[in-house]
Amino acid sequence: MSDVPAVPRTSRGERTAARLRDAARQVFAERGYAAARVEDVVAAAGVSHGTFYTYFTNKAGALDALIDETARELQTVVEEPWDAPDAAQAIATVIERFVDVFADHADVVGTWLEASAHEPHFRQRLREVRDGYIARVAQQLDPALASTPHDPKVAAAALVAMVEGYATQGLRADDAEDRASRVRTLAALWFGGLLGLTQPIG
């Protein structure tokens, strides 16, 4: 093989591909994408060197496969209806979903961010996905900020940066127990922040 990334045709193949994806996620998170060697991945997956290339075009292809999953889930959050009777509730729910996805995929997101710094392809994918959810948040903020000097895009980018940065930095290795409390704090910051935007500070 080697021509085409190959889609597994047997259940055995599917299992092997899944083991490789898991191994890649783990190795990328531990060593960083740049420092990770294909050898590390195949060792972790318990397969031979060549098998890696049966399922991925190359190292970037493995990360792409991981990003596919993550991007799909982020897309789902973006596309979900935001409307709720209570604005505070709506925000809390959205935040929670964002944080959940980021926390669940913190490994991949971290790898993705790193790879974006030196691989244009991943920078591009990141830009597309991120622009998607920033635009969505900005769209929600738009009416509330219409009469203020604040640009909804700027505010949205900042709020998203808070969740994204916090999730990828803070939640990476944590267990899920206190996630609820963290989500509460983030939601309060976000909601309060929005109120602050509509009411002059002074």
Next chain:
Amino acid sequence: MSDVPAVPRTSRGERTAARLRDAARQVFAERGYAAARVEDVVAAAGVSHGTFYTYFTNKAGALDALIDETARELQTVVEEPWDAPDAAQAIATVIERFVDVFADHADVVGTWLEASAHEPHFRQRLREVRDGYIARVAQQLDPALASTPHDPKVAAAALVAMVEGYATQGLRADDAEDRASRVRTLAALWFGGLLGLTQPIG
């Protein structure tokens, strides 16, 4: 070649070292630290390969030199007195300083974040500096949050993530004109967020 990179002893040497630092900053930002080659740096600086090693121990040494500057400035912000008669003013001022530093050093910060993902040494330096300013912010928040369910460290980390993430993502290539307006928005978000923390959402 000595083990330790030379401190320039002549003005010619100082100029060469400065050209190399500039080139490194630029190349690291463009290509990413992992993808940047010493070759690229020396080409950009217009010096030969060997000269690089006259001024830096190795590639990491060049980034370390850049980080030294940035860390020094961040340290200054952290150590400055925060107190101001008006809380809102104090926050606005701090935010502004943070944003300024991050925006001025966005290249280096971006490189630093990337390198942290695969080089323990840079992860360590990042942790130290970041812990410093998060702790400082948490310390400021502590009294206000004492009677709330919010953990000052969690809140501080989120607020810092907002500034840091926003600065490294959004301001990297921008011109400085609308920086003031962005700072205003960030400050409002932060300040409003803090209020939100002390007043139950409902």
Next chain:
Amino acid sequence: MSDVPAVPRTSRGERTAARLRDAARQVFAERGYAAARVEDVVAAAGVSHGTFYTYFTNKAGALDALIDETARELQTVVEEPWDAPDAAQAIATVIERFVDVFADHADVVGTWLEASAHEPHFRQRLREVRDGYIARVAQQLDPALASTPHDPKVAAAALVAMVEGYATQGLRADDAEDRASRVRTLAALWFGGLLGLTQPIG
């Protein structure tokens, strides 16, 4: 898997083997022997990887199978009686046969020549077959050149090179229409060349 490639025992097997030979001939000709991958061959034949090794010991075995056919036909030409009442007619006939065989098997001959450059086994087979027909030609030239300074082997090798080189270079992709005209030209060159050998140039 047996050590020795199976001789097809069923008509299905025979069809599969034939498809593989055709695919190999075609792929070798298109990509070259060295660059051709077993993968390409099995894809062209529409069979699986393993099936290839049911019929051939390895990649070289596939070429060997193709060479067997070609060598057999060349051998036939070599062994045919050359004598004819008219010398010119005899030469024309032999040339025609040679050219026909080379043209029909130009794909295989081209592959064979290439493989000879890096595989001693094929160099050996080529040498044997080529020596055979060069010797045969030399033997025919011998009496006529006895009283000249020309070495029959040298002349034979040159004449054979003309046909072989021309056939493999020029006729590879041509249709058969003008083959007759080409054969006429080649025969004239050959025949005239021989006359030239027996008559001093001046």
Next chain:
Amino acid sequence: MSDVPAVPRTSRGERTAARLRDAARQVFAERGYAAARVEDVVAAAGVSHGTFYTYFTNKAGALDALIDETARELQTVVEEPWDAPDAAQAIATVIERFVDVFADHADVVGTWLEASAHEPHFRQRLREVRDGYIARVAQQLDPALASTPHDPKVAAAALVAMVEGYATQGLRADDAEDRASRVRTLAALWFGGLLGLTQPIG
């Protein structure tokens, strides 16, 4: 280095590059281009692995460098004036030059022919150069064949194939002693062949 094949800037570099070219020529001829490993070449040149890539882009680049020389010499032969008072002398001279070049560069030509079978780039270069000298020969034959049924291009290709094939097969490892006698035989074949073309065989 590695970006650009690099032109040596010092005499030491020039010597190293020359040693690498010699080593490549020799290794390619011995093992064949496809089977030759960069390791073989650097071992023969007595340099390290990396040095190879200082002077050549890759294995193909090394062959390209060798072909440059050979193509240049062939071009010279093609461009030389052909005219001579005596047609037979003219032909003998041209043949001699061709044979000399082919014999001197038989190593490279052999490698080139082999590589042409699996590398389009070398096939292209070969076609260009070969078309050049075939066209030149055809142009010379044109007047003489105007009143015959023979196509000058066909005849030229055949005659050239004779010299090319003979030189690359027969002269590869020979010493130059009997080259003169071989050239005489080839010239006689060629000249006689041409006469044969103008006088009907029958």
Next chain:
DNA sequence: CATGAATGAGCTTTCATTCAT
């Protein structure tokens, strides 16, 4: 007979670093 997943030796290529000049 046929399949295709798995293997792993082998080769190419890169690039940080050294060092003679």
Next chain:
DNA sequence: AATGAATGAAAGCTCATTCAT
């Protein structure tokens, strides 16, 4: 101080071949 040729360890990747199903 500066140069740039040379090094060589380290990866990445390919593909002929095997073998369990």
